[in-house]
Amino acid sequence: MRGLSDTLARLAAVAARTTAPDDHVPTRLLPLVDFGTNPGALRAYVHVPADLAANPPLVVVLHGCTQSAAGYDRSSGWSQLAEEQGFVLLYPEQQRANNANRCFNWFEAGDTRRGGGEVLSIRQMIAAVQKRHAIDPARIFVTGLSAGGAMAATMLATYPEVFAGGAIIAGLPHGVASGMVQAFDRMRGHGLPLDAGLQKALRDASSHNGPWPSVSVWHGNADTTVSVGNAEAALSQWRGVHEVQDDPSSVDHVDGAVHRSWQAENGRTVLEAWIIPGMGHGTPLKTKGSGAYGVAAPYMLDVGISSTARIAQCWGITQSQEETADGPLKPAPEAPGAAGLPGRIVPRRLQGNRIEREPLPAISSAGKMIEDALRAAGLLK
Numbered sequence: 001m002r003g004l005s006d007t008l009a010r011l012a013a014v015a016a017r018t019t020a021p022d023d024h025v026p027t028r029l030l031p032l033v034d035f036g037t038n039p040g041a042l043r044a045y046v047h048v049p050a051d052l053a054a055n056p057p058l059v060v061v062l063h064g065c066t067q068s069a070a071g072y073d074r075s076s077g078w079s080q081l082a083e084e085q086g087f088v089l090l091y092p093e094q095q096r097a098n099n100a101n102r103c104f105n106w107f108e109a110g111d112t113r114r115g116g117g118e119v120l121s122i123r124q125m126i127a128a129v130q131k132r133h134a135i136d137p138a139r140i141f142v143t144g145l146s147a148g149g150a151m152a153a154t155m156l157a158t159y160p161e162v163f164a165g166g167a168i169i170a171g172l173p174h175g176v177a178s179g180m181v182q183a184f185d186r187m188r189g190h191g192l193p194l195d196a197g198l199q200k201a202l203r204d205a206s207s208h209n210g211p212w213p214s215v216s217v218w219h220g221n222a223d224t225t226v227s228v229g230n231a232e233a234a235l236s237q238w239r240g241v242h243e244v245q246d247d248p249s250s251v252d253h254v255d256g257a258v259h260r261s262w263q264a265e266n267g268r269t270v271l272e273a274w275i276i277p278g279m280g281h282g283t284p285l286k287t288k289g290s291g292a293y294g295v296a297a298p299y300m301l302d303v304g305i306s307s308t309a310r311i312a313q314c315w316g317i318t319q320s321q322e323e324t325a326d327g328p329l330k331p332a333p334e335a336p337g338a339a340g341l342p343g344r345i346v347p348r349r350l351q352g353n354r355i356e357r358e359p360l361p362a363i364s365s366a367g368k369m370i371e372d373a374l375r376a377a378g379l380l381k
Contacts, residue, residue, distance in 0.1 A: 027070035028079040029091055036124030040105075040117045043093040044125045045069045047079045048133060053086030055136040057317045058129060060090045060122065062144030062151050064170075064299055065103035069093040072145070075300035076283055077293025077308050085318045087139075090129050092122050106150035106172065107183035114158040114206050118151070123159055141315050143167035145283050145299065146226060150174075153234060156213055157205035165214040167311045169283050170223055172230045173237045175201030189227030198233055199240035212241045216272045216314050218307050220279025228275065235273055242270040255286070255305035272314060279303050 029045035059082070063072035069091035073079050082089050094102040104111075104118060111117035129135060140163055144152035149171020156166040157174035176192060177183040185191050193201070215238045219231035239246065239262070248260035254274075262271040276284050282299035286292050286306040293309055296302040312318040 027073060028083075029070055029073055029089075032090070032125060032128065035128035036121070038121045038124065040111055040119070040121035041095060041098055042118060042121045042125075043069070043095060045091040045093060046129060047073070047082055047089040047091075049079075049083045049086050049088070051083075051086055052088070052133070055134055057087040057139035057141065057315070058090060058126065058133075058135045059087060059312070059317075060092070060126060060140070060142040060152075060155070062092060062104060062122075062142070062148030062155075063094075063102075064144075064146035064148050065099075065101045067102065067145075067148075067299070071297070072148075072300075075285070075294045075297040077285070077295075077306070080293055081308055081312055081318065085312070087317055088129060088133050088135060090125055092118075092125060103147035104144075104151035106147055106154055107177040107179060107186075109178060112151075112154045112158070112175070119155060119158050122151075122155060123162065126162060139164055139315075139317065141165050141167075141317075143169065143311055144171060145169045146171060146281065153237075154205075156215065157202050160206060160208045160212055163213040165216070165315050167216040167218065167307070167314075168231075168234050169218040169307060170220065170226050170281050171234070172226065173198055173201070173234045174205060176230075176233070186230070187226045189229035192229060192233045195236045195240070198237035202237050202241060210241065212238070212270070214268075214270050214272075214314070216274070216311055218274045218276070218284060218311075220276045220281065220284070220301075220303075222278050223281045225281035231273060231275065235271060238271055244270060248273075254310075256303075257284075257305050269314070274305075274307070274310070276303055276305065283307055 028047045030047070032044035032046045035044060059078065061072065061076070061078055063069055073089070073091060078089055094104055096102060099105055106112060108117070112119055126140065130137065130140070142152045142155050142163055143166060144150070146169070149168040152166050153168050153171055153174045156163055172186055176198070177186045182191070215234070217231045217234050219228045221228050242262065242264060244262040244264065249263040251258070251260050253259065256277060258275045258277070260273045261269050264270045274284075279301060282301040284305050284307040285294050285296060285300055285302045286304055286309070287294060287296055287302045291306055291309055293306050294300065309318065
């Protein structure tokens with residue numbers, strides 16, 4: 001674990017870059033209500049295309065910190081692709097009452113254990129959408145950016161039987177942090193568990209024994225918010241259950257990205273990794289030309305490759321794209337904001353449909369220093 005002064009310095013640096021999410025962008029998303037007890041107190045939105053396929057796939061999309069469901073959908077282009085291909089989208093959305101920076105609480109035990117908190121809320125949303133729109137249970141997928149990517153990793157770990165596949169974009173493996181200080185350390189690549197610990201965290205997250213969902217990992221090699229070491233750790237976490245070797249089955253270059261894949265004995269691709277040269281922290285986009293989806297925005301980076309289209313292609317829910325090889329990508333600077341910032345945790349309990357805040361527990365002097373630093377930076381009230 002890094003020293004307290006280092007943690008405080010990083011908190012201040014991130015706070016200085018924090019921007020508010022755009023909650024007023026035009027959107028195709030509609031609210032989802034009455035989906036369960038919602039112990040994580042999340043909001044939910046859906047998009048059902050006009051030309052819905054029979055027994056359609058479902059894609060669950062988790063935004064990053066400081067982002068909203070509508071903003072992430074507009075920039076990523078997921079609903080545009082859903083309209084073309086006829087699948088349903090589900091967007092869980094964090095509330096400021098749970099986390100001041102609207103991060104999913106991927107580092108809090110109460111929100112990341114099967115059967116409770118935010119993971120159960122998302123599971124309940126999936127069940128409701130599955131029932132209302134006759135979703136194919138064999139084609140449910142999850143993806144997310146940064147904190148949303150970390151929560152996607154946790155959904156795959158805690159409910160592996162639900163998902164056929166998932167994609168972790170600039171995120172972290174399941175179970176690597178317990179609390180905010182550890183979260184910042186893991187984001188920087190400090191203190192990540194070894195392979196055995198990563199694989200144990202995955203197996204301990206549920207009683208599932210397989211088959212396991214496929215996993216696609218996306219990361220920029222110039223990411224200074226979430227270290228690219230987390231991409232390698234996520235791959236290590238899943239290689240064990242898929243019983244594949246450390247070395248990939250194949251390596252190629254697509255649209256400037258380094259693409260590695262691992263195949264099981266039956267030839268099925270169970271793991272893949274896309275490392276984008278020169279890209280900072282964000283979702284890789286292609287916003288112009290053939291195969292373009294979405295628009296550039298903070299943490300939504302136009303680097304000439306559409307992760308949205310490529311992920312959907314990997315899952316087999318769209319027509320394949322023509323692959324093109326080209327030269328190295330130009331470096332993509334980090335956008336202002338705080339898409340990986342853990343933020344403020346507000347304990348809560350549900351009384352009917354009302355959320356009550358619980359008294360905050362007493363904190364140590366070190367904890368108080370962190371609280372004071374966050375408050376001075378405007379991240380706490």
